[in-house]
Amino acid sequence: xxxxxxxxxxxxxxxxxxxxxxxxxxxxxxxxxxxxxxxxxxxxxxxxxxxxxxxxxxxxxxxxxxxxxxxxxxxxxxxxxxxxxxxxxxxxxxxxxxxxxxxxxxxxxxxxxxxxxxxxxxxxxxxxxxxxxxxxxxxxxxxxxxxxxxxxxxxxxxxxxxxxxxxxxxxxxxxxxxxxxxxxxxxxxxxxxxxxxxxxxxxxxxxxxxxxxxxxxxxxxxxxxxxxxxxxxxxxxxxxxxxxxxxxxxxxxxxxxxxxxxxxxxxxxxxxxxxxxxxxxxxxxxxxxxxxxxxxxxxxxxxxxxxxxxxxxxxxxxxxxxxxxxxxxxxxxxxxxxxxxxxxxxxxxxxxxxxxxxxxxxxxxxxxxxxxxxxxxxxxxxxxxxxxxxxxxxxxxxxxxxxxxxxxxxxxxxxxxxxxxxxxxxxxxxxxxxxxxxxxxxxxxxxxxxxxxxxxxxxxxxxxxxxxxxxxxxxxxxxxxxxxxxxxxxxxxxxxxxxxxxxxxxxxxxxxxxxxxxxxxxxxxxxxxxxxxxxxxxxxxxxxxxxxxxxxxxxxxxxxxxxxxxxxxxxxxxxxxxxxxxxxxxxxxxxxxxxxxxxxxxxxxxxxxxxxxxxxxxxxxxxxxxxxxxxxxxxxxxxxxxxxxxxxxxxxxxxxxxxxxxxxxxxxxxxxxxxxxxxxxxxxxxxxxxxxxxxxxxxxxxxxxxxxxxxxxxxxxxxxxxxxxxxxxxxxxxxxxxxxxxxxxxxxxxxxxxx
Amino acid sequence: xxxxxxxxxxxxxxxxxxxxxxxxxxxxxxxxxxxxxxxxxxxxxxxxxxxxxxxxxxxxxxxxxxxxxxxxxxxxxxxxxxxxxxxxxxxxxxxxxxxxxxxxxxxxxxxxxxxxxxxxxxxxxxxxxxxxxxxxxxxxxxxxxxxxxxxxxxxxxxxxxxxxxxxx
Numbered sequence: 063x064x065x066x067x068x069x070x071x072x073x074x075x076x077x078x079x080x081x082x083x084x085x086x087x088x089x090x091x092x093x094x095x096x097x098x099x100x101x102x103x104x105x106x107x108x109x110x111x112x113x114x115x116x117x118x119x120x121x122x123x124x125x126x127x128x129x130x131x132x133x134x135x136x137x138x139x140x141x142x143x144x145x146x147x148x149x150x151x152x153x154x155x156x157x158x159x160x161x162x163x164x165x166x167x168x169x170x171x172x173x174x175x176x177x178x179x180x181x182x183x184x185x186x187x188x189x190x191x192x193x194x195x196x197x198x199x200x201x202x203x204x205x206x207x208x209x210x211x212x213x214x215x216x217x218x219x220x221x222x223x224x225x226x227x228x229x230x231x232x233x234x235x236x237x238x239x240x241x242x243x244x245x246x247x248x249x250x251x252x253x254x255x256x257x258x259x260x261x262x263x264x265x266x267x268x269x270x271x272x273x274x275x276x277x278x279x280x281x282x283x284x285x286x287x288x289x290x291x292x293x294x295x296x297x298x299x300x301x302x303x304x305x306x307x308x309x310x311x312x313x314x315x316x317x318x319x320x321x322x323x324x325x326x327x328x329x330x331x332x333x334x335x336x337x338x339x340x341x342x343x344x345x346x347x348x349x350x351x352x353x354x355x356x357x358x359x360x361x362x363x364x365x366x367x368x369x370x371x372x373x374x375x376x377x378x379x380x381x382x383x384x385x386x387x388x389x390x391x392x393x394x395x396x397x398x399x400x401x402x403x404x405x406x407x408x409x410x411x412x413x414x415x416x417x418x419x420x421x422x423x424x425x426x427x428x429x430x431x432x433x434x435x436x437x438x439x440x441x442x443x444x445x446x447x448x449x450x451x452x453x454x455x456x457x458x459x460x461x462x463x464x465x466x467x468x469x470x471x472x473x474x475x476x477x478x479x480x481x482x483x484x485x486x487x488x489x490x491x492x493x494x495x496x497x498x499x500x501x502x503x504x505x506x507x508x509x510x511x512x513x514x515x516x517x518x519x520x521x522x523x524x525x526x527x528x529x530x531x532x533x534x535x536x537x538x539x540x541x542x543x544x545x546x547x548x549x550x551x552x553x554x555x556x557x558x559x560x561x562x563x564x565x566x567x568x569x570x571x572x573x574x575x576x577x578x579x580x581x582x583x584x585x586x587x588x589x590x591x592x593x594x595x596x597x598x599x600x601x602x603x604x605x606x607x608x609x610x611x612x613x614x615x616x617x618x619x620x621x622x623x624x625x626x627x628x629x630x631x632x633x634x635x636x637x638x639x640x641x642x643x644x645x646x647x648x649x650x651x652x653x654x655x656x657x658x659x660x661x662x663x664x665x666x667x668x669x670x671x672x673x674x675x676x677x678x679x680x681x682x683x684x685x686x687x688x689x690x691x692x693x694x695x696x697x698x699x700x701x702x703x704x705x706x707x708x709x710x711x712x713x714x715x716x717x718x719x720x721x722x723x724x725x726x727x728x729x730x731x732x733x734x735x736x737x738x739x740x741x742x743x744x745x746x747x748x749x750x751x752x753x754x755x756x757x758x759x760x761x762x763x764x765x766x767x768x769x770x771x772x773x774x775x776x777x778x779x780x781x782x783x784x785x786x787x788x789x790x791x792x793x794x795x796x797x798x799x800x801x802x803x804x805x806x807x808x809x810x811x812x813x814x815x816x817x
Numbered sequence: 818x819x820x821x822x823x824x825x826x827x828x829x830x831x832x833x834x835x836x837x838x839x840x841x842x843x844x845x846x847x848x849x850x851x852x853x854x855x856x857x858x859x860x861x862x863x864x865x866x867x868x869x870x871x872x873x874x875x876x877x878x879x880x881x882x883x884x885x886x887x888x889x890x891x892x893x894x895x896x897x898x899x900x901x902x903x904x905x906x907x908x909x910x911x912x913x914x915x916x917x918x919x920x921x922x923x924x925x926x927x928x929x930x931x932x933x934x935x936x937x938x939x940x941x942x943x944x945x946x947x948x949x950x951x952x953x954x955x956x957x958x959x960x961x962x963x964x965x966x967x968x969x970x971x972x973x974x975x976x977x978x979x980x981x982x983x984x985x
Binding site for chain 2 (some may be wrong): 141142143144272273275276277279280281282283284285286287289291344345346347349414415416417418463464465466468494495497711715718719720721722725726744745746750751752753754756757758759
């Protein structure tokens with residue numbers, strides 16, 4: 063026997079818990095930015111006071127250390143997309159430092175700037191400009207100090223790896239950033255007037271340095287929020303019905319039988335309003351307590367079903383908005399040589415993070431320190447403040463990465479549940495959602511119904527286009543906050559964050575003189591909770607719109623690539639289309655013109671799509687087994703133009719993830735529900751793509767150094783989903799109007815084909 | 818009722834005091850403070866919590882500690898030492914060759930599922946020095962990657978196999 067650890071049954075075993083506290087202190091040092099050797103005095107002030115720090119102060123963004131390294135403070139968090147690496151490239155480029163000299167720290171409301179949510183693929187697009195401006199100002203300030211130090215004009219100085227050089231009569235004289243400023247504050251504001259480095263002089267931006275987070279992740283040494291433990295900590299679980307009811311009802315307990323968990327040692331029920339949670343010293347006891355606690359829940363109105371939701375939306379009272387309106391689509395439709403028109407049905411889908419959300423709340427002194435995988439530390443701090451009535455200054459929200467979240471999964475819920483329970487019991491509480499909590503109470507990507515009509519003339523020009531889309535919006539509250547405050551959930555009715563039909567994804571890439579896009583907003587009450595799910599509804603828009611475009615090409619017997627070339631009105635859309643089809647070695651053909659009678663048939667398809675501003679194109683190669691109905695995506699080619707690509711390797715990696723996830727969503731994923739609630743509660747009832755089914759991915763980055771950087775985390779998903787749908791038609795001669803394209807739906811579609 | 822159970826993890830014996838029905842994962846995470854095995858579903862559906870038991874991958878979320886018995890448990894932390902033992906190396910490498918391949922291929926996004934991907938991939942490589950693509954796909958099918966990094970997991974297992982066969 064090499065070593066023996068006796069696990070104490072009492073929580074108060076001093077030495078062991080001291081070591082746990084010690085462990086977290088190690089992490090704490092990383093959090094507050096002391097981990098660089100030699101950093102100290104000036105940096106010690108960081109973290110002492112509630113943020114956000116002054117956005118315009120250079121010190122908010124950059125600290126130069128005595129060892130000639132720098133800490134970069136960003137307001138965008140690492141979600142696995144590699145944005146810390148990209149942001150470090152931007153800062154190091156502008157500072158003329160090397161990647162080995164710069165590092166970031168975790169987001170922390172007592173330290174890092176408020177750059178709002180890390181969402182909408184905004185890290186580089188909207189997060190980098192402020193950092194770049196601050197770095198340019200920092201460089202200018204350092205050069206001014208160097209000029210004094212070296213007794214020369216600032217204009218005569220050069221910088222390499224944080225070493226300022228001037229050529230003198232007897233060779234170079236140098237001084238380092240560290241020597242000039244080492245751990246002292248800049249005390250200057252960035253004004254936006256410091257000159258930015260011209261793109262032509264970039265040596266780091268546009269290159270492919272490896273990701274800074276990967277070595278620890280591969281070694282199993284990375285700290286996800288799930289790994290955190292502190293002394294005296296209790297384990298908490300939320301108690302919820304299995305599967306959410308209609309939005310607005312939430313989870314309302316009629317009665318809670320606390321005696322039903324009396325057999326579990328130390329387990330306690332914690333309630334606040336309608337919120338019900340349990341805590342216990344041992345995690346397994348908390349799991350059992352949540353499982354065994356007898357709660358009678360209030361039943362909501364009948365929810366209908368996932369099959370009937372589309373007709374319900376169509377017949378519901380909606381608020382209609384014309385999103386795009388040009389020419390006379392109705393009139394021109396009459397004059398078109400061919401018109402194609404169909405309805406499309408797109409399901410609720412879940413963020414389904416691989417690990418259910420987790421958070422740790424620790425009441426220490428007069429502060430509540432919360433570690434959370436939130437995408438927005440400042441917003442989460444405010445939400446906890448509102449629920450608990452604690453001023454934001456008394457709450458410190460620290461970001462720790464969770465598992466990939468892809469939008470607003472249940473991280474606010476876990477964060478708020480931990481805060482509620484820790485405050486109630488006066489001890490640190492770690493809350494981990496269970497798989498059924500996470501899938502059953504997610505804020506889902508909403509279902510979508512589309513009616514699309516489009517007309518083409520004899521020359522293959524699209525002359526009219528109409529898109530009518532139905533969907534409900536997103537909730538701005540969480541299940542836990544609704545419960546704790548005994549309030550109905552709130553839907554974001556309009557403005558930023560409300561979801562309407564995206565005009566970019568619905569035909570905008572083509573020159574169409576007569577086009578109308580109408581959004582029919584369905585009230586969310588008694589549907590399911592909605593929120594942004596990666597590339598929100600873009601898969602649905604592209605699935606409906608790009609199949610319609612392909613049908614027009616088919617009507618005029620044209621190759622879909624040639625048809626799109628003829629109709630595209632923008633060189634950047636054309637650029638991604640040409641890049642993806644070139645990579646795929648596309649051979650012109652009329653779709654579905656060489657149908658095979660074999661059981662297993664092959665098809666290829668093309669599509670375009672995006673999220674907000676970047677450009678995406680995809681080619682799919684698939685196989686369809688007509689007997690079993692199984693579709694296998696064999697190979698996907700994607701192209702993305704996101705302007706200046708800071709790190710093409712990061713974007714390629716993101717494209718791989720997007721295209722696999724999009725394949726999963728268009729072939730497999732659907733949240734199902736019946737009158738009583740959601741029934742997709744585990745990986746059996748919510749299927750996702752698995753290793754044996756995954757396609758080969760060929761990502762192509764269209765680099766445009768001269769264009770501003772735009773998002774790269776979502777923009778090839780719509781094209782991918784639609785390319786797969788178009789490939790299905792090429793393989794079978796049959797259109798799929800609904801996804802996921804499950805074996806049952808495929809067989810039904812093939813059997814309904816007119817003979 | 819809590820009772821003492823002896824388990825062998827990464828070459829060390831441990832006596833844990835817990836209910837015998839406690840799933841092994843909670844003991845590994847909370848009592849042994851290991852970072853490798855981690856919770857994903859609690860239902861043996863995703864592979865997040867995988868560990869090796871006498872070299873065979875099991876789901877620690879569905880393995881009560883009373884069922885572990887004398888089997889030697891290896892977690893991600895113990896993988897380099899197990900590899901050294903299997904390959905009769907004098908010294909354990911810093912990383913299992915598959916972990917190194919994941920770095921070389923810049924494979925992961927969030928990295929959470931890579932405990933299971935590494936354990937399951939290492940299990941395959943210990944049994945089959947040159948797995949075909951079909952064998953890799955089948956062997957790894959029980960391990961979900963929600964970020965969608967399957968192509969690079971596949972590439973990494975192939976490149977790790979090639980490196981191991983060259984004695985690297």
